Amino acid sequence: MKLLLALIRRDLALMAGRPGEWLMPLAFFLLVALLLPFAIGPDVALLARLAPGILWVGALLASLIPVSTLFALDSADGTLDQLMVRGIAAETLAAARLVALWLGFGGPLLLAAPLAALMLGMPLPMLPPLLAGLLAGALGLSALAVIAGSVTLGARGGAGLVALLVLPLAIPMLLFGSSPTEPGALGLAAATAMMLAAVAPFAGGAALRASRG
């Protein structure tokens, strides 16, 4: 437990030093919210109705950004090897990354979401369920990022490959999360995210081990 906390703290400190993993996704997310009104036109009612969906798609696409550096940097400079040689299970490393990403990517995202919602003129009563959905969604998206980041370790293919791996698995969450006022949808979004989060450390850990050859 202490080990996990130490690793999470390390990962968060690293993230703070790599704005590409949290500031870029954040900027991307806000830009999506900013661009859509231009693309759709000034129909306020339409924008307000589309807002939850736009924010979800923005969050989803933003979550793809940190994937490529998630484990690759630690793998390239040998940190990953070092930690594993010292008896830290790959699963623990993956779990720590998952939690760190949830806090480091999901936290700023949740703070930015009300701003983005305002920009799109979303009715205020929609905001709490949307934020609850995004909180769960950020967990699920972080889990998918950990899975995608570890299985593509050492692969060619880049962003397109990551999108192909992450987006299909994110569809159920998107479906439930982007209509958070429907009865039961929030619960299902949370359940899907939790399932992914439960699996991610093991899939990620196994892939990290396989990446060492």
Next chain:
Amino acid sequence: MAVAKPKQQRLVLALAALAVMVAAGIVAIFALQDTAAYFKAPSDIAAEPPAPGQTIRLGGLVKAGSVGRSADGLVLNFTVTDMKADTPVSYRGIVPDLFRENQGVIATGSFDASGHFVARELLAKHDENYMPPEVAKALEKNGHPMGAGRPT
């Protein structure tokens, strides 16, 4: 730093993952209790009338004997029922093959200011029964009309 053996770390994580999975299962079961249906039935609408102009999907069976056309023949009028409540619908457009009395339909549209449901899109839903026409006729003769009595 004293570190637990990798095996122990994995065990702790596995227990945590199991707990999360169980929690997810419980959340899912509760969520499924009042889950979002693909469409609303007429009795849902009677219980909770949606605002005029709000787009909803209305689903149910086409009430027998309710199908008619407007004088110019362009607008189809019929009643959707779930055996508990009825909602009259009008629709202007191409009607799918399977649109029949006593068969399932899903109409996407909204209520106008006078409380009449105007469908923009009309989809037919069929059931999981497949049989030749003669068999269906025989069943009907014996008092088991297909499609009726089962609110989808």
Next chain:
Amino acid sequence: MRFPVLGPIPAMAAPDLHALANPLRFQRFATALTPWLLVLGLAFMTVGIWRGLFFAPPDYLQGETVRILYIHVPSAWFAMGGYLGMALAALAAMVWKHPLAALSVRAIAPVGALFAAICLITGSIWGRPTWGTWWVWDGRLTSMLVLFLLYLGVIALIHSHDDKARGLKMAGYLAIVGTLNLPIIKFSVEKWNTLHQPASIRLSGSSIHPDMLQPLLLSALGFLLLFAGLVLVRMRTLIAEQRLEMRAMRRAARAG
């Protein structure tokens, strides 16, 4: 230096004789079985579809359109079943490290993707006249599309790793995670009111008239045998390909 898992390397043979012997026996077994599977599969499928198209009665409600059932339903079954098989193979490869299990992930994926594509296309053609739409974004249809995309993801992941053994492992983990999608497909029709009708064939019996069920089952058997046959063909190709690479490597080693 990493050694590819399969193929006879005299110097390396001692530690994993077992894993080495099995692919050879498998190769013989597969060579004998493949033509039977393909021929019988084609035969059953042809008879099933032919009887479905020309002899089975039309549906009381859908009329002649129902006949696409004889292709749509089997492809849906084995797209899902194939995915389950692929995930189980990946699990077996992970637990027992058996090289054939890892290889069968690669063998199954494109065949499963093909079946999923057939299911989506025929379903769409069927949906237009009966429901009145090519496509709706409901649980059943969407989750089948997700299944198709998962197959594509597995294939893409295998090929994006230069180290083939590693690519297979990574794709296997992805396949296992993807099984989370299967229950969603299954329950989407049971729990939601979707546009798609519920399953007609369950443990408790079938709601398809026997005259229509019989060609369906024949066609399904054909699809199953064809699926297995195509997977075996791919397995043999992949094993042969690995052997060739081995030979080239050995020759290079001897020359250098």
